[in-house]
Structure formats: structure tokens, C-alpha cells
Amino acid sequence: MFGGFVVGALDHRYRGEHPVRTLVYLFRQDRLRLLVAVLAFLVKHSPVWILPLITANIVNVVVDHRPIAQLWVNAAVLLALLLLNYPLHLLYVRCLHGAIRRVGTDLRSALCRRMQHLSIGYHSRVSAAVLQTKVIRDVENIEQTTQQTGDMGLSALTTLAGGLVVIAFQVPAALPVFLLVVPAAAFLVMKLRARLREDNESFRREVERLSARVSEMTTLIPITRAHGLEQDALHRVDGTLTRVLRKGLRLDLLNGSFGALAWILLNALGAAVLAGAALVAYYEVIPITAGDVFMLSTFFATLTSAVTSLLSLTPVISKGLASVRSVGEVLQAPDLEQNAGKATVDSVRGEVEFRDVAFSYGEGEQAPAVTGFTLKVAPGETIALVGPSGAGKSTVLSLVIGFLRPTSGRILLDGRDMEEIDLRSYRRFLSVVPQECILFEGSIRENVTYGLSGVSEERVRQALRDANALEFIDRLPDGLDTVVGERGARLSGGQKQRLAIARALIRDPRVLILDEATSALDTRSEALVQQALARLVAGRTVFVVAHRLSTVRGADRIVVMRDGRIEEVGSHEELMRLRGLYAGLQGAQLA
Known part of the structure; x- marks a missing residue:
């Protein structure tokens, strides 16, 4: 064994397995910790989806002149949940992030040990820089993907589940509207963001060219100085810097315009939900209170944000799964020096x-x-x-x-x-x-x-x-x-x-x-x-x-x-x- 893994079993998990199944296998030792982390997160995150309900109850106490004791009960519940956030958040971090760090450490240990067993022929074919990237960057990507998926995914899922459950109990007639409008709004926001992908990619490529130019310039400094070519070298870099500036400004303007459009879209839809709920309450189409109107308006923004967060995890997860495959290229490489079971040499004469x-x-x-x-x-x-x-x-x-x-x-x-x-x-x-x-x-x-x-x-x-x-x-x-x-x-x-x-x-x-x-x-x-x-x-x-x-x-x-x-x-x-x-x-x- 090395780290927390058995060599043969780990190798098998990278042979033809889907990266998600591989990740499940890697975290198998931490099943209990992950369960505790999820339960802790559910409780610590509950104020996000309970707050609109408590606010609605308080609004109803004020508007309908209900017993003042209800106000204190709602405030006490919210305060208790808020106070629980600190210890539960620490418990969540210790369990989830601790499991992620352990897996990352074990993966790096597995890679280093595997490299020691791979043949010299393998090392002559695969550059040291590539292997270093797998040990450092790919494992870091796996850690970040798991962490972001845990943090953002759990937050979005619990917010969605909690919000929809509250709506189903408080205003069941509004549930179909939310099930249609919220995903549609989130989808429109993601479509707007997707338009930026090409420009982001173009800017990234330009920055990579700049990196290559700077690397080339520093490598050639002895030759440049020896031949008095400083201005020529600077001219080559300046041209790339100018392109980076133009691409960056274009990207900033596009980000600004799409950000403004997304903000206008969400707030317009939110205003529409608020106005619709108010009209329903005003004309008594269905029996809802003033607090329910406020709650539905608040939940629209909260639930739309949750769906958007889930959709935005797609590229993060794809990047992490690609890193799982990349690490697997080393861990399942068959080009090993086979010494197991062979006779040990205790002395050598030299013939x-x-x-x-x-x-x-x-x-x-x-x-x-x-x-x-x-x-x-x-x-x-x-x-x-x-x-x-x-x-x-x-x-x-x-x-x-x-x-x-x-x-x-x-x-x-x-x-x-x-x-x-x-x-x-x-x-x-x-x-x-x-x-x-x-x-x-x-x-x-x-x-x-x-x-x-x-x-x-x-x-x-x-x-x-x-x-x-x-x-x-x-x-x-x-x-x-x-x-x-x-x-x-x-x-x-x-x-x-x-x-x-x-x-x-x-x-x-x-x-x-x-x-x-x-x-x-x-x-x-x-x-x-x-x-x-x-x-x-x-x-x-x-x-x-x-x-x-x-x-x-x-x-x-x-x-x-x-x-x-x-x-x-x-x-x-x-x-x-x-x-x-x-x-x-x-x-x-x-x-």
C-alpha cells in the first residue's frame, strides 16, 4: 500500500472506468466523513432558504396584527440557525476539505511511487515537465473541482430543494410557475455567458503568446545584449503587449455589457414575479398573504441564482474529470520494471x-x-x-x-x-x-x-x-x-x-x-x-x-x-x- 491506496486496485480503477466512478472510488475511505459534511452543510446553510419564510411570517405579523410572540419565535429560530453556522461550518470544512486534501496527498504519493517503478524507456518518452504537471497541476485541479463542486453544488441543491419545499407548503399554486420560470431564467443567463466563451479563449491564447514571448526574450538576453539588439527584442514583446491590451479591453467591455444585460433580465423577471404575485393577492385569485408575495419575490432571485450556479459548474467539472484522466495515464501506464517475486542479489563478484x-x-x-x-x-x-x-x-x-x-x-x-x-x-x-x-x-x-x-x-x-x-x-x-x-x-x-x-x-x-x-x-x-x-x-x-x-x-x-x-x-x-x-x-x- 501507499498513502491510502492499494496499488493493484488503484490501477484497476483507472482502466476503462468513467472518471466519476474513479473519483467515487478515491473517496471510498471517507464515506462517513462526507455524510457528516453533507448533514452539517444542510443545517448551516438552511438560513438561506428559511430566511424568506421567516421574513414572510414577520411581515404577516405586522400586516395582520398577529400575536407579537410569533415575531419573537421567528426571530429566535433565525438567530439559533445563524449561531449554529460557525461550528457546523468548521465541521463541514474539516470533513469535506480534509477528505479532499487526503485524496490529493495520496494521489501525489501514488504518482511519485509509480514514476519510480516506470521503466527508463517510459521516462525517455515522457518529459519530466509533463510528469511534474500531472503531480502538481492535475491533482490541484482535482482538488479544486471536488471542493468547488461540494461548496457550490451543495449550496445550490439545498437552496433549490429547501425553497421549492417551502413554496410547495406555503403557496402550492405558485410551484408550477417556479418550476418553469426559474430554470428558463437561469438558462437565458448561461446563454448570455456562453457568448463570451470565444472571446475569453481568444484572450487566453494571446496571454499564452505573451508568456512565450517573455520566455523567449529572457532566454535570448545574453545574445541580445551581445549584439546590441535590445530595441528589437522590446519591439517584439511590445507588439504582443498591444494585442493583449486590445483583447483585454474588448473582453472587459463584453463582460460589462453581458453582465448588465443579465442583471436587467433577472431583475425584470423578478419584478414580473413580484407584480404577478401582488396582482394575484390583490384580486384574491388564490389565497396568499402579503408575506407570501414578499417570499415568492425573494425566492425567485435565490432559486435562479442556485440554478445558474449549478449550470456554471459544468466547465469546472469537465476540467476536473480531464485531470482525473490525465493522472490515470501515469497510474495505469503498463511500462513497468518488473521485480516482484524475483531473486534478491546479496553479493556481486562482477562477472x-x-x-x-x-x-x-x-x-x-x-x-x-x-x-x-x-x-x-x-x-x-x-x-x-x-x-x-x-x-x-x-x-x-x-x-x-x-x-x-x-x-x-x-x-x-x-x-x-x-x-x-x-x-x-x-x-x-x-x-x-x-x-x-x-x-x-x-x-x-x-x-x-x-x-x-x-x-x-x-x-x-x-x-x-x-x-x-x-x-x-x-x-x-x-x-x-x-x-x-x-x-x-x-x-x-x-x-x-x-x-x-x-x-x-x-x-x-x-x-x-x-x-x-x-x-x-x-x-x-x-x-x-x-x-x-x-x-x-x-x-x-x-x-x-x-x-x-x-x-x-x-x-x-x-x-x-x-x-x-x-x-x-x-x-x-x-x-x-x-x-x-x-x-x-x-x-x-x-x-
């Missing part, structure tokens, strides 16, 4: 064997990324993968990590098929030093010991010393507690790379992946990183990819790849004597 391995990035792919790859790597051996771009080197690394599974063939780890082991337990014995070190907003200590607990100060310092990182860390004002900034923004490329090596060293891995670990560094930084890498690879099984062939000369074996196949295998000296592809690549770089 890796590829047996006729092939891999394709899709069924329609004509040329597989890797094909016929056969190689046996002894524990502690360093294997360098070289070759032109698109040769399949990074794919082989992903296969070793377990991010990708072979389309055909087998990969054995210490003689065990990797298809049969829990890859999460295997990765405890594996470290990766990528081309660009990925750091999070936190201290150097937190980044180096990420995922480890109870690591001593001396062990951290030793890892940093071996990574040639201690010399710059000791010069920092806060030392190990220095915050590196978002994605390590306060450190140079060489400094970040040495932290990545320290992060690998402190885990004492048995299998090590070096993916272009020095390609983006200057000469001095590369020399420091190479010294640190020499300490890191000692006694470990290492797979290294490098475009600079000078960095792989010391590898035990160099595997030369082309078009997903192994072309040559041997040491640097052996391959140079062959005068094949490797020698050609070496000559091209030296030239």
Missing part, C-alpha cells in the same frame, strides 16, 4: 556475460541498436566501449544497468540470468558516473551520501580525498555543509564530476559504469578526474564509454562497435597493430 544479445528501440525499428553482442567480462576487468556515434555503446551500458532488457539473447551476472533477479537489489552493488553529474539542492555531504545513513565524517572525507575533491571543499566557507545550489549551479563541471566520483567511491561498488565521465572538462580538471577514476576502478568490474580514445588506453580490453555490432576486441596495442576501425578512429582524433 558479466553477454550471450548473443540484441536490442531494438521499438517494433518498427529496422536496424536494432545492438545485435549479436557476445562478450564475457571477468570480475575486476575494465572494458572500454568505443566507436562512432550511434554504434550502440550507451545501449550496452543501459543493458548492464538493467534499464533496458534484451530483445533477444541473455545477460548473465555471476552466472545468473538478469531476467531472474531483482534489479533493485543488484543496483546496490553498482555505481554510475555520468557525463554530467546530477546534484540536488543540498549540501555537499548530503549529495555524496545520498541514500546512505549513518556515514561517518571520516568516511565522507576519505571518499572526497580519493576523488581529488577535498582540496576545493576545504577552501569553501562551510566545507562539507556548503549548499551546492540547484543542480550544482555553484560548482564547476570538474568539481561536480569529482563529487560524482566521491558518491560512487563511498558506496564501494562491485560494478562501475563510466559514461563519458571526462568529455566536458578542461585539461586540468580532466587530469584531476582521471587520477580519481584510477583509484575508483581499482578491483572493480568497469564499463567505460569515451569519445576521447586517449582516456581508454589503459583498459584491459577495448570493444570497438559499429552499427550495434562488435567489430574488434583487444588492448590498445593489439588494436593498433590490427590497423582496423580502432586505428582509424585513433588516427582521425590525432589528426
Whole structure:
């Protein structure tokens, strides 16, 4: 379980289910809370539809000179209901909004956990920004939709139900009129509002263009300033600002005119209801009192507003249900890394064997990324993968990590098929030093010991010393507690790379992946990183990819790849004597 959900059950609720049924399922644990919230709302909201009745009773007391005690009784009832509003409103908020917040939190937890289980292939297809939007905005939309539907929907429904019940008991002859006129008036108001939809959409699109222009302007500021193009950049933005101004003014005028028309329409119909009720009372067509006339007039405005509120919830609900579907795209995504029930890896010697391995990035792919790859790597051996771009080197690394599974063939780890082991337990014995070190907003200590607990100060310092990182860390004002900034923004490329090596060293891995670990560094930084890498690879099984062939000369074996196949295998000296592809690549770089 995670949050309040069972994984399998939650997945099922997003497969082919209508979003409304999914929402009902999500709130199943809070059925009692929701019932309490509805009951609390009914009582706390009752003054809205009881007030016209009480006012009518008081008017009748005054007009008909009824006993004054009736006035005090009506006033006391209203006061009691008003005083109950505060505690009942707090109870309503605690129950309904508490349930909504819990569902939102559980949904975000479910999404984050699902993302951790989805394959690297899925994450390469779906951008991080899209997933972030689902976790933040889509769940927020679901929360807001549920909250607004609860608040506005309950308010409108209780007002309608209460008002119609009062009318049915007090003036039953007026009920058919209200059942026809109130929905018709609300429908006319909504039609007027619908005319604005196109202009609202046009204004929204213009604002989005402005956002894109501003984003483009800020991104290009270095180039703009370097070429003295400030006025040109401002001219581009000013044009969009002018269009936003015109669209905004047009929309404001339309909103004003339609708002005035709606106000005139409702008040004219209200006046008609008032006049009609007064005429009926005056000519005694049906027996109604002066208080009833006032009550019917008041109820017309109240009930029309309630129906209008219900109709206006349609786009809100549609937006929320669309977000439910959007969240479901992640929660029901089938592209998972399957580890359940597989054997746990308790130790790793580091022997890796590829047996006729092939891999394709899709069924329609004509040329597989890797094909016929056969190689046996002894524990502690360093294997360098070289070759032109698109040769399949990074794919082989992903296969070793377990991010990708072979389309055909087998990969054995210490003689065990990797298809049969829990890859999460295997990765405890594996470290990766990528081309660009990925750091999070936190201290150097937190980044180096990420995922480890109870690591001593001396062990951290030793890892940093071996990574040639201690010399710059000791010069920092806060030392190990220095915050590196978002994605390590306060450190140079060489400094970040040495932290990545320290992060690998402190885990004492048995299998090590070096993916272009020095390609983006200057000469001095590369020399420091190479010294640190020499300490890191000692006694470990290492797979290294490098475009600079000078960095792989010391590898035990160099595997030369082309078009997903192994072309040559041997040491640097052996391959140079062959005068094949490797020698050609070496000559091209030296030239």
C-alpha cells in the first residue's frame, strides 16, 4: 500500500472506468466523513432558504396584527440557525476539505511511487515537465473541482430543494410557475455567458503568446545584449503587449455589457414575479398573504441564482474529470520494471556475460541498436566501449544497468540470468558516473551520501580525498555543509564530476559504469578526474564509454562497435597493430 491506496486496485480503477466512478472510488475511505459534511452543510446553510419564510411570517405579523410572540419565535429560530453556522461550518470544512486534501496527498504519493517503478524507456518518452504537471497541476485541479463542486453544488441543491419545499407548503399554486420560470431564467443567463466563451479563449491564447514571448526574450538576453539588439527584442514583446491590451479591453467591455444585460433580465423577471404575485393577492385569485408575495419575490432571485450556479459548474467539472484522466495515464501506464517475486542479489563478484544479445528501440525499428553482442567480462576487468556515434555503446551500458532488457539473447551476472533477479537489489552493488553529474539542492555531504545513513565524517572525507575533491571543499566557507545550489549551479563541471566520483567511491561498488565521465572538462580538471577514476576502478568490474580514445588506453580490453555490432576486441596495442576501425578512429582524433 501507499498513502491510502492499494496499488493493484488503484490501477484497476483507472482502466476503462468513467472518471466519476474513479473519483467515487478515491473517496471510498471517507464515506462517513462526507455524510457528516453533507448533514452539517444542510443545517448551516438552511438560513438561506428559511430566511424568506421567516421574513414572510414577520411581515404577516405586522400586516395582520398577529400575536407579537410569533415575531419573537421567528426571530429566535433565525438567530439559533445563524449561531449554529460557525461550528457546523468548521465541521463541514474539516470533513469535506480534509477528505479532499487526503485524496490529493495520496494521489501525489501514488504518482511519485509509480514514476519510480516506470521503466527508463517510459521516462525517455515522457518529459519530466509533463510528469511534474500531472503531480502538481492535475491533482490541484482535482482538488479544486471536488471542493468547488461540494461548496457550490451543495449550496445550490439545498437552496433549490429547501425553497421549492417551502413554496410547495406555503403557496402550492405558485410551484408550477417556479418550476418553469426559474430554470428558463437561469438558462437565458448561461446563454448570455456562453457568448463570451470565444472571446475569453481568444484572450487566453494571446496571454499564452505573451508568456512565450517573455520566455523567449529572457532566454535570448545574453545574445541580445551581445549584439546590441535590445530595441528589437522590446519591439517584439511590445507588439504582443498591444494585442493583449486590445483583447483585454474588448473582453472587459463584453463582460460589462453581458453582465448588465443579465442583471436587467433577472431583475425584470423578478419584478414580473413580484407584480404577478401582488396582482394575484390583490384580486384574491388564490389565497396568499402579503408575506407570501414578499417570499415568492425573494425566492425567485435565490432559486435562479442556485440554478445558474449549478449550470456554471459544468466547465469546472469537465476540467476536473480531464485531470482525473490525465493522472490515470501515469497510474495505469503498463511500462513497468518488473521485480516482484524475483531473486534478491546479496553479493556481486562482477562477472558479466553477454550471450548473443540484441536490442531494438521499438517494433518498427529496422536496424536494432545492438545485435549479436557476445562478450564475457571477468570480475575486476575494465572494458572500454568505443566507436562512432550511434554504434550502440550507451545501449550496452543501459543493458548492464538493467534499464533496458534484451530483445533477444541473455545477460548473465555471476552466472545468473538478469531476467531472474531483482534489479533493485543488484543496483546496490553498482555505481554510475555520468557525463554530467546530477546534484540536488543540498549540501555537499548530503549529495555524496545520498541514500546512505549513518556515514561517518571520516568516511565522507576519505571518499572526497580519493576523488581529488577535498582540496576545493576545504577552501569553501562551510566545507562539507556548503549548499551546492540547484543542480550544482555553484560548482564547476570538474568539481561536480569529482563529487560524482566521491558518491560512487563511498558506496564501494562491485560494478562501475563510466559514461563519458571526462568529455566536458578542461585539461586540468580532466587530469584531476582521471587520477580519481584510477583509484575508483581499482578491483572493480568497469564499463567505460569515451569519445576521447586517449582516456581508454589503459583498459584491459577495448570493444570497438559499429552499427550495434562488435567489430574488434583487444588492448590498445593489439588494436593498433590490427590497423582496423580502432586505428582509424585513433588516427582521425590525432589528426
